[in-house]
Amino acid sequence: MFISMTDNFVIKLENVHKSYYLVNGEEIPVLKGINLEIKKGEFVAIMGESGGGKTTLLNIIGCLHPLTKGKYFLDGENIGMVKDDFTLAFIRNKKMGFIFQQFNLFSRFSALKNVALPALYAGLPAGEREAKAKTLLSSVGMAERIHHKPTELSGGQQQRVAICRSLVNDPEIILADEPTGALDSKSGLEVMDIFTKFKKQGRTVVMVTHTSEVAKYADRIIYLRDGQVLDNDYKLKSKY
């Protein structure tokens, strides 16, 4: 039986480039040859200067962006050049859960419906997806507020709803873009508490952050500078 070299890594990027193009055709390179490997069950934080390509990297891992050049192995399979919407949507839906800085909940829907939405896209029947959503919301202390709309919830509560949404299809990988960036420190701590549980559940977490306080929860920090990996195992200098 053939076993690929990349088998240990749930995510592996090889010489990944990403450029944006201006209207006049000018190329703006954002990622300039990224190489990184993330093991299954690892909690990785991506740090770096603003404009260094952190969010672009996360969007590439999240299959929201096509690569300009390079290879992206997901579970050992190179999906870097996959353009098919059905496959990409399937990956985003089933294999990954996205958490955003600004929560990005649907303001018209209740917490319950927000959480259940990815399960709707996955084709789950209404009863099943709402039951799942309820269980998840209860597990983060939101049982009393399942019918509240996002505008009726605090930032911390909204982020908890968003976390539940990312979990509803039980994905292997959680992708988070500054998950505590819009929260006060207490809510931020609560959110990081939930993140540490992900590791126990065996999920791989990739989190973009610019604060050491948050990054310290990670097993490993990848530091980006100017579109390249400066350090694959960056050590925080402070006493955190």
Next chain:
Amino acid sequence: MSFESLLAKKTRTFLSMLGIIIGVATVIAVFAVGRGAQESVNAQFQNLSANSILIMPNRGRGFTSSSKLKTADAQLLLSADHIASATGAIQGNSTVSYGSTDKSYGVIGVDQNFITLSNLTVADGREIAASDIEEKAMVAVIGQTVATDLFAGQPAVGSTITVGSKKLEIIGVLEKLGSRIGMISVDEAVIIPSSTAEKSVLGDRGQIMIMTTVDNVDNTGLATTSITAILRNEHKLKANQEDDFRIMDAGSMVAAAQASAKTLATLLTAIAAITLLVSGIGIMNVMFVTVAERTKEIGIAKAIGGKRSDILLQFLLESIILSMAGGIIGMIIGQVAIPIISYFNLMTMASSTTGPILGFTFSVLVGIFFGFYPAFKASRLDPVDALRSE
């Protein structure tokens, strides 16, 4: 999901539905008008059997401006090939008064065969007899409505009414019929001997008409040829002169009237189609605005695993719900409007099932057709660009 999105913007939802509402209501009204026209054509010809042939004067052009057609020509036509019966009549309008009541009614001058041939029955008194024609008798048979209007339930036979300036004695009252002869409703007509009408009551104001029947519908052509020959001879027309009469057989008359009713319906359908088209463009506009407004949501939906088809379907459903709701409201308005319009006698309308079905179907089709492009655009948005928008 689609419902909630629509409810969130009630005013806009309503305004974009307005076009569809008007469109569908128009479709229904149009079909009702078309149906009404059809029914009035049918009513007009309902006691005209397929084997009747009608002869009317042809005033022609230029110097042959007069027609020699007389009601008495009917008697000659009895000898024409394949003609089973013939009766002459002269029609017009006149003021009829009795006591202090006076009103305008249709006046029909007829020969002795008319009442029987037209399937009319005398409820009280007697018919117009051959002797009345010969004597140019000043007598009249009146329709039910005339009797009710003038005599209000009192026996009318024996009374004298004034038609125009002539005094006529009522000899009979017809049963209620509800049908028309030519353009005159029989119930609202005063029927008098043709000779009396031609000589004094109507004179030149009367429209002469000879009604004949063919022994068999298949012989209509032969009968027409024969009638033409007899009348040309009687009117002493030279070979180079045009006929001073027109011959119309029931079949082609009904066909012509139905064709014109159909033309009307086609025209109105075109108007309705344009209304629906315009309303469709309105819906497309609103959907584009909606997509632009919800760009961020589209990005989120994609990030959490929404496929292009999911997004396409959601927006398409919204526009279908929008147009369908408009369709239903339009259908209700249309159906309610028909009896109201008919009640005020503004237009002849008859509700049909085709109208609502077609109106509703088209509203859904408009929703699909005009909702597709905005929905397609939405489904193709780049997820990261969409997420970045506010």
